[in-house]
Amino acid sequence: MTILVEWEDLVYHYPGGVVALDGASLQLAAGQRMVLLGRNGSGKSTLLRHANGLLRPQRGRVRVAGQPLDYARAGLNVVRRQVGLVFQNPDDQLFSASVAQDISFGPMNLGLDLDEVRARVAEAAQMCDVGDLLERPTHALSMGQKARVALAGVLAMRPLALLADEVLAGLDPWAYEQVVAIFDRLVAQGGAVLLATHDLRLAERWADVVAVMEQGRVRV
Amino acid sequence: MQVIDRYAYANAIRQVDPAQKGGLALVALLLCLLLDHPLVSGLSIGWMLGLAVGWARLPGRVVVQALVAQALFLLASTLSVALSLSWGGVAPRGWAVQIGSLWLSSSPAALQHALVLVARALGSAAALNFLILTTPLVDLIDLLRRLRTPEVLIDLMTLTYRAIFVLLESLERMRVAQEARLGYCNPHRAMQSSALLISQLFIESYRRSQRLQESLESRGFQGTLRVLPNTYRHDVWAWRLGAVMVASLVLARLTR
Ligand SMILES: Nc1ncnc2c1ncn2[C@@H]1O[C@H](COP(=O)(O)OP(=O)(O)OP(=O)(O)O)[C@@H](O)[C@H]1O
Ligand SMILES: [Mg+2]
Numbered sequence: 001m002t003i004l005v006e007w008e009d010l011v012y013h014y015p016g017g018v019v020a021l022d023g024a025s026l027q028l029a030a031g032q033r034m035v036l037l038g039r040n041g042s043g044k045s046t047l048l049r050h051a052n053g054l055l056r057p058q059r060g061r062v063r064v065a066g067q068p069l070d071y072a073r074a075g076l077n078v079v080r081r082q083v084g085l086v087f088q089n090p091d092d093q094l095f096s097a098s099v100a101q102d103i104s105f106g107p108m109n110l111g112l113d114l115d116e117v118r119a120r121v122a123e124a125a126q127m128c129d130v131g132d133l134l135e136r137p138t139h140a141l142s143m144g145q146k147a148r149v150a151l152a153g154v155l156a157m158r159p160l161a162l163l164a165d166e167v168l169a170g171l172d173p174w175a176y177e178q179v180v181a182i183f184d185r186l187v188a189q190g191g192a193v194l195l196a197t198h199d200l201r202l203a204e205r206w207a208d209v210v211a212v213m214e215q216g217r218v219r220v
Numbered sequence: 221m222q223v224i225d226r227y228a229y230a231n232a233i234r235q236v237d238p239a240q241k242g243g244l245a246l247v248a249l250l251l252c253l254l255l256d257h258p259l260v261s262g263l264s265i266g267w268m269l270g271l272a273v274g275w276a277r278l279p280g281r282v283v284v285q286a287l288v289a290q291a292l293f294l295l296a297s298t299l300s301v302a303l304s305l306s307w308g309g310v311a312p313r314g315w316a317v318q319i320g321s322l323w324l325s326s327s328p329a330a331l332q333h334a335l336v337l338v339a340r341a342l343g344s345a346a347a348l349n350f351l352i353l354t355t356p357l358v359d360l361i362d363l364l365r366r367l368r369t370p371e372v373l374i375d376l377m378t379l380t381y382r383a384i385f386v387l388l389e390s391l392e393r394m395r396v397a398q399e400a401r402l403g404y405c406n407p408h409r410a411m412q413s414s415a416l417l418i419s420q421l422f423i424e425s426y427r428r429s430q431r432l433q434e435s436l437e438s439r440g441f442q443g444t445l446r447v448l449p450n451t452y453r454h455d456v457w458a459w460r461l462g463a464v465m466v467a468s469l470v471l472a473r474l475t476r
Contacts, residue, residue, distance in 0.1 A: 052438055054434050077442075080440045087431070091386050092428060092431035095382055096378055096382060097356070097358050097378070097381050097382050098450075100448065100450075101448055105439055105445065105446065108448065137358070138382065139386075153439065154438075157439065157440070
């Protein structure tokens with residue numbers, strides 16, 4: 001079993017002194033469905049932000065596909081195509097007023113040719129069931145629709161590991177099932193999914209591994 | 221703004237290349253300014269309304285309403301050109317009305333001058349209306365990118381346009397939250413609440429910019445916002461129609 005992402009004894013203090021991570025360790029292996037639970041402010045989002053080098057720990061180490069994270073530009077580029085991160089609030093991620101253009105941003109950054117980018121946008125849109133929203137302006141979408149567009153924007157990069165922060169909140173039951181099915185497909189293809197959530201039902205029903213965060217530490 | 225946006229996305233020529241729509245509007249605008257004659261402006265207004273209703277299938281009511289609103293505004297602001305005020309015992313030339321020791325006067329020349337001004341401005345406004353009611357800003361930005369506008373400007377426009385809607389939304393949310401807690405029950409409280417709202421909005425936009433930065437980085441941001449260019453349709457006969465329009469405007473000027 002290959003470990004895709006490994007957090008090793010991380011300590012992180014936000015500027016201003018809040019201790020968000022206090023010796024957090026966790027491993028996400030290929031083919032795993034993992035749910036990360038924890039009270040508000042327990043450090044879930046902070047942990048996810050370490051996985052692709054957005055934050056750099058004050059102590060400890062992050063490894064992606066076995067390699068310790070290299071925080072130089074080139075290293076980060078490699079890691080960010082392997083680890084996809086979907087954020088808690090889609091309005092923070094959607095930067096373009098055009099849905100299609102927003103989804104194309106990630107694949108464009110991978111340096112693919114335009115036809116390949118078009119194919120990926122179409123594929124991701126179809127997967128997330130936002131194909132009919134491609135020509136709509138971003139600001140005319142509902143919250144659940146925005147969440148699915150944000151997810152499509154990350155899936156279009158075909159990450160190995162998908163880490164999602166609360167993406168299921170605000171989805172209707174139908175869209176919820178659909179997004180869970182997308183996660184399953186990713187896992188079936190040898191990827192891994194980690195969901196930070198407050199959804200206990202999902203933890204019980206769907207997850208292979210349930211991790212719980214408490215005051216900056218993880219219990220599995 | 222929301223209204224403009226709605227029509228910009230839902231009209232019959234949404235998929236037409238913005239270069240074509242922009243080209244037509246720009247030509248009409250330039251001719252209005254260069255030929256500078258009320259007849260040309262009037263004709264150009266007619267053309268733009270015709271294209272908006274006939275080609276883009278916009279509701280005529282909306283297009284006319286927009287123009288009327290602009291016309292009223294223009295009339296109000298050219299009032300000072302058409303009319304003049306003076307003191308003193310002698311009546312100014314032209315038409316004049318006396319109010320106490322004030323003379324309110326006008327003359328054929330002044331009226332003519334005002335008419336030319338209004339016509340020119342209204343002709344240009346009609347051309348711009350046609351463009352913004354048929355072309356979403358994302359397409360205009362796309363066009364600017366094709367015209368090799370510096371990336372920094374393009375990125376700024378993209379982010380600003382999106383931020384407007386996000387901030388409007390959070391503004392509305394915060395206002396409702398304050399309202400629900402009686403934040404606007406009297407003028408004094410209303411003042412305090414508004415001040416709080418403004419400062420919160422500043423903090424909010426700062427935080428948002430940070431989170432946006434993070435999410436862009438996560439998707440491999442390389443310093444510019446590279447996105448897929450749109451694909452558009454070309455209407456060949458629209459070019460022909462454009463040529464006819466130019467000819468008619470020039471002819472109208474020559475016959476005067
Ligand atoms: N940008 C920041 N600056 C300072 N402190 C922060 C920042 N972001 C988070 N924190 C603090 O770090 C701690 C962990 O926050 P984090 O966002 O990781 O929690 P979380 O588990 O994701 O919570 P939630 O369930 O509410 O999303 C909290 O005490 C929070 O107040
Ligand atoms: Mg969080």
